Amino acid sequence: MTVDQDTLERLKHLATSAATDGRPTEEDEKEFVSIRKALLARVEFQDKLPAFVRNCTNLKEVRSDIQTLGNYATRREHIRSAIGLLLGAEAVKPDPFQQVLAVTDLSKLVILPLDIQEKGKQGADCFVYLFCIENSIREFMIHVGMTETVNVPKGVQRKIDDRKSSETIRKYLPVRGSSDVYYCDFIELADIVRANWSVFTRYFPGRDEHWFTNMMKQLYEVRLLIGHNSAVGASELQFLDVFYKIIMTSLKV
Numbered sequence: 001m002t003v004d005q006d007t008l009e010r011l012k013h014l015a016t017s018a019a020t021d022g023r024p025t026e027e028d029e030k031e032f033v034s035i036r037k038a039l040l041a042r043v044e045f046q047d048k049l050p051a052f053v054r055n056c057t058n059l060k061e062v063r064s065d066i067q068t069l070g071n072y073a074t075r076r077e078h079i080r081s082a083i084g085l086l087l088g089a090e091a092v093k094p095d096p097f098q099q100v101l102a103v104t105d106l107s108k109l110v111i112l113p114l115d116i117q118e119k120g121k122q123g124a125d126c127f128v129y130l131f132c133i134e135n136s137i138r139e140f141m142i143h144v145g146m147t148e149t150v151n152v153p154k155g156v157q158r159k160i161d162d163r164k165s166s167e168t169i170r171k172y173l174p175v176r177g178s179s180d181v182y183y184c185d186f187i188e189l190a191d192i193v194r195a196n197w198s199v200f201t202r203y204f205p206g207r208d209e210h211w212f213t214n215m216m217k218q219l220y221e222v223r224l225l226i227g228h229n230s231a232v233g234a235s236e237l238q239f240l241d242v243f244y245k246i247i248m249t250s251l252k253v
Contacts, residue, residue, distance in 0.1 A: 050082035
């Protein structure tokens with residue numbers, strides 16, 4: 001097994017789930033054993049390995065070891081800090097915006113007038129920002145939902161069910177994802193966060209649910225412009241850049 005950032009994030013999830021929920025599946029146990037074996041084989045990790053990796057051979061032992069530390073919050077913080085040492089310089093995930101731009105080929109736009117090319121490039125940049133922001137928020141909500149109870153408002157759940165039904169009927173529609181959040185747009189994601197603000201508030205210190213809802217509404221409005229091929233310019237791009245940096249800073253779990 002290759003040990004990379006995703007592997008370590010998965011280890012963090014497995015250990016946190018075992019230390020709080022305490023009901024690891026057989027597959028979880030196998031995965032933990034596999035990751036532990038790979039870590040023990042890496043010389044550069046030996047002085048950074050958490051005790052629950054070095055000494056515990058399965059997730060049941062992990063729970064027994066970590067539950068002595070205190071409440072759930074204390075356990076989660078202990079695991080997060082321990083895995084952070086392993087992540088080291090790679091603790092900050094690669095910037096998804098730069099990753100997408102790096103593989104975007106705009107060379108074929110040369111057949112278009114220059115002003116159309118420029119507007120198209122600005123629209124493409126805006127779309128990349130929106131894509132990264134929306135999916136980062138989705139992944140963040142999935143992460144929070146692993147350890148916290150997040151309730152979905154009835155109106156949002158109806159829209160999710162309708163979209164799933166459309167997928168079943170219209171086979172040509174792509175499957176959106178394994179989580180319900182992938183059936184939600186900016187507005188519905190905002191509705192979920194607002195309805196569970198007591199859970200999400202700690203990730204946005206100094207801000208309230210009205211700030212979050214307003215931000216998501218503005219992002220949705222820009223998305224509508226792009227979705228209808230309306231011209232977007234430097235002001236929209238600057239706006240997205242600001243919110244992108246705020247979101248990516250806030251969503252570091």
